[in-house]
Amino acid sequence: MAHARGTKRHKSMNVDRRTFVKGMALAGGGALGIMLSPTPWYLIRDLAFWTQNWPWVPAPAPGEPSFEKSICRICDGGCGINVRKVDMRLVRIDGDKEHPVNQGSICPMGAAALQMLYGPSRTKVPLRRVGPRENPEWRPITWAEAIREVALKVRQLRAAGRPHELACITNSAHSTVNQFFERFLHAVGSRNFMQMNSALEAHSTVLALMQGVDEGIAYDIENARYLLSFGCNLLEGWGACGRMYHAHANRSAHEGGNSLEIVQIEPNLSVTASKASRWIPIKPGTDAALALSIAHVLISDGLYDKTFVERHTFGFEDWKDSDGKRRRGFKSEVLGRYSPRSVELITQVPANVIEEVAHEFAANQPALALGGRCDGSLFAGIYELMAIHSLNALAGNLSRPGGIFLQCDVPLKSLSPVKMDEQAEQGFAIPRSDGAGSKEHPLARHLPHNLDAGKVGVLLIHEVNPSYALPNRKVARAIFEDIPYIVSFSSFIDESSMQADLILPISTPLERWDDHTGAPGIPYPIYGLSHPLVNPLYESRNAGDVLIEIARELGGTIAESFPWNNTVEALRERAAGLYESGTGVIHTAEFSATYMSQTATPTEVKSFPTFSDFWNALVKNCCWSDPQCTTDQLEQTLKTPGKKFEFFSQRLQKTFGYSNDLECMPHYHEPPPNPQGFDLLIMPENLITMADNGLGTPPLLIKQLSNDVLSENDLFVQVNPITAMYQGLKDGESVILESPAGKVRVRIHTFAGVREGVVLIPLGFGHTAYDRFLRNKGVNALEIFDAKMDTVSGLAVWWAVPGKIYKV
Ligand code: SF4
Incomplete structure (x- = not known):
């Protein structure tokens, strides 16, 4: 058995300035990472420069500073933040050192969040569109008018016997406000509550198919010795990104004194790849074949956990079904x-490298095989993730330190049941308009990219920007062409707001009460609560409060379903469950005169004499967690009929009636050949400094981009110099990048860290709304990606598309 430790590693391609700059943009990493990364210092420097020119940039006023904790709500990472205030003005955001998720780390987006609060693209007052969607004009209205108007539209739907035509698309957060939206739809009589997909949904599907559980997946990265990352953008927004920074910054001094080896498998030298122990530049879309070849070596060389596989798995060996028919096993x-020899031809990863990595994986236990990209989109379908997850089962790494766990439930109190009248009952019986849970997509919960816009009369959009970010562009266009009435609950003038009928200005996370349950990939329960750090700017309001008012305007059972005066009452009601559970801790902290000397101690929930004491501590410290609560018993994580991990998914067979055994097991299938003339493969690229979910990247981060990412308004795509040479293109040249779905004009940057035949296009550009710092910068990469639906999960598959590139 080869041993990984001490193996000399090398990277096969050089790193150029762009990658160096991208690496430097890694602005997290706890105290160590923050000290080593120049990005926070750039931010401070640039903030100082630009403060002089931009009146909306926080201008420190004279006065005593104070500090307050909160949780960052820009993404679902669940990071804790410390916010510095001077009088009532917020002037700086740092990662909260006491927060269990990020432990002091913060990503560039989190650090720049003050620009979202004070920036110029805020929605300020309720606006009603006058004129056509293509050429809108906006008229300010009062909140009372806006609430009456939304209530009237909902009332009209119900009066016409079409309550099910009310739909909502919201963000992927597990929050009380999102529960409010779902509740509102139920009370009206609609099932069409849709959340944008997150990476957790793909993983949850794999767990449901192979382990029979419905919970989210959790990784004990802090105790692992080896990460086999199949294209996970670990340092560009994967999972709880603050946690990943912290884990990365401390990888040489990992738990138990072991360093953490990271093997990054992806076609380009990303930031994660450039900082990994080894980078394997695989042919795009062949990860499943590689994972299964690693499994081949583990099995043929006897490197897997035989005891675990024999006792706790199903479908490993060949087996006979109840009819006595012989079935082929994994x-x-x-x-x-x-x-490895046959897979070398598929993946273009040398057979000896496959052998070596398999042996390293076996030797460096506990080791984790990770898959999936940050936004829930799939590269090659759910079978790819199943193949990767099989490696964790072969290593026996379920419910073991350094292995796979499930996310534990947070013991919040449930809100009282929704009240539904006869109309609501009738509407609620009608199937969803996105097909989630239907015969075609039985495993899906939310499929906004499959919404049938023709079946929606009123759409509520909450803190998402489907016009920009929905991976199926046809559906994105249909939403705004076909749906008669759209309300955008948004803090910003984004692309979706610009095409809505009514814009409702929602307070940003720093101005409002809000909560967040769990953090992606964290094995123990965590609950984050935020309170207003400043009074809401302009006329912005909490979306939960607005829904309560709309429900009251509608009256009847809809109003009865919202018995609270405001959102914070419901938050308090739910938090009572934490107190009554008597479990977990709050990291209570007292700030001394200087920020750096703060100290915090975990205070057990049971030590608070009353709920009020507990609530006050929760409001002040913003985070409850129960690190002792993990799914460390195998029976908690294996809930298939036989209580075993299933290499052969019986649920898959039963749900879809597959007769071919292969369709019930992880496997690789060859993608269809590229259409004639489209010989390249276009892949999107996540940049840590760019929001790629439709949110507007703050100006400070736009200013950090190097000239070979964005120059003036020109976006650069990366291609290998040899690819460029074959296409007759030179570095910096303007080109057309075309896929079967469309074409965009870009410039090329030649970079040896991209596989030949691949074109990398960054995400997060090409906004047509927001402010002058973001608008019309580059192109929206999604315009040339044609999302397909994964046959098993229904999730969008859009991570690569055939392409060609030629001179303008
Ligand atoms: S990772 Fe997400 S939650 Fe954490 S600081 Fe960054 S934007 Fe905020």
Whole structure:
């Protein structure tokens, strides 16, 4: 058995300035990472420069500073933040050192969040559109008018017997306000509550199919010795990104004194790849074949956990079904089809490298195989994630330190049941308009990219920007062409707001009460609560409060379903469950005169004499967690009928009636050949400094981009110099990048860290709304990606598309 430790590593391609700059943009990493990264210092320097020119940039006023904790709500990472105030003005955001998720780290977006609060693209007052959507004009109205108007539209739907035509698309957060939206739809009589997909949904599907559980996946990264990352953008927004920075910054002094080896498998030298122990530049879309070839080596060389596999798995060996028919098991399948030599031809990863990585994976236990990109989009479908997850089962790494766990439930009190009248009952019986849970997509919960816009009469959009970010562009266009009435609950003038009928200005996370349950990939329960750090600017309001008012305007059972005076009453009601559970801790902290000397101690929930004491501590410290609560018993994580991990998914067979055994097991299938003339493969690229979910990146971060990412308004795509040479293109040249779905004009940057034949296009550009710092910068990469639906999960598959590139 080869041993990984001490193996000399090398990278096969050089790193150029762009990658260096991208690496430097990694602005997290706890105290160590923050000290080593120049980005926070750039931010401070640039803030100082620009403060002189931009009146909306926080201008420190004279006065005593104070500090307050909160949780960052820009993404679902669940990071804790410390915010510095001077009088009532917020002037700086740092990661909260006491927060269990990020432990002091903060990403560039989190650090720049003050520009979202004070920036120029805020929605300020309720606006009603006058004139056509293509050429809108906006008229300010009062909140009372806005609430009456939304209530009238909902009332009209109900009066016409079409309550099910009310729909909502919201963000992916597990928050009380999102529960309010779902509740509102139920009370009106609609099932069409949709959340944008997150990475957790793909993982949850894999767990449901292979382990029979419905919870989210959790990784004990802090105790692992080896991460085999199949394209996970670990340092560009994957999972709880603050946590990943912290884990990365401390990887040489990992738990138990072991350093953490990271092997990054992806076609380009990303920030994660450039900082990994080893980078394997795989042919795009072949990850499943590689994972199964690693499984081949583990099995054929006897490197897997035989005890675990024998006792706790199903479908490993060949087996006989109840009819006595012989079925092929995972082992036969893998040994028969995925030898390193044959997989080398598929993946273009040398057979000896596959052998070496398999041996390293076995030798460096506990080791984790990770898959999936940050936004829930899939590269090659759910079978790819199943293949990767099989490696964790072969290593026996379920419910073991350094292995796979499930996310534990947070013991919040449930809100009282929704009240529904007869109309609501009738509407609620009508199937969803996105097909989630239907016969075609039985495993899906939310499929906004599959929404049938023709079946929606009124759409509520809450803190998402589907016009920009929905991976299926046809659906994105249909929403705004076909749906008669759209209300955008947004803090910003984004693309979706610009095409709505009514814009309701929502307070930003720093101005409002809000909460967040869990953090992606964290094994123990965490609850974050935020309170207003400043009074809401302009006329912005909490979306939860607005829904309460709309419900009251509608009256009847809809109003009865919202018995609270405001959102904070419901938050308090739910938090009572934490107190009554008597479990967990709050990291109570007292700030002394200087920020750096703050100290915090975990205070057990049971030590608070009353709920009021507990609530006050929760409001002040913003985070409850229960690190002792993990799914460390195997029976908690294996809930298939036989209580086993299933290499052969019986649920998959039963749900879809598959007769072919292969369709019930992880496997690789060859993608269809590229259409004629489209010989390249276009892949999107996540940049840590750019929001790629439709949110507007703050000006400070736009200013950090190097000239070979964005120059004036020109976006650069990366191609290998040899690819450029074959296409007759030079570095910096203006080109057309075309896919079967469309074409965009960009410039090229030649970079040896991209595989030949691949074009990398950054996400997060090409906004047509927001402010002058973001608008019309580059192109929206999604315009040339044609999302397909994964047959099993229904999730969008759009991570690569055939392409060609030629001179303008
Ligand atoms: S990772 Fe997400 S939650 Fe954490 S600081 Fe960054 S934007 Fe905020």
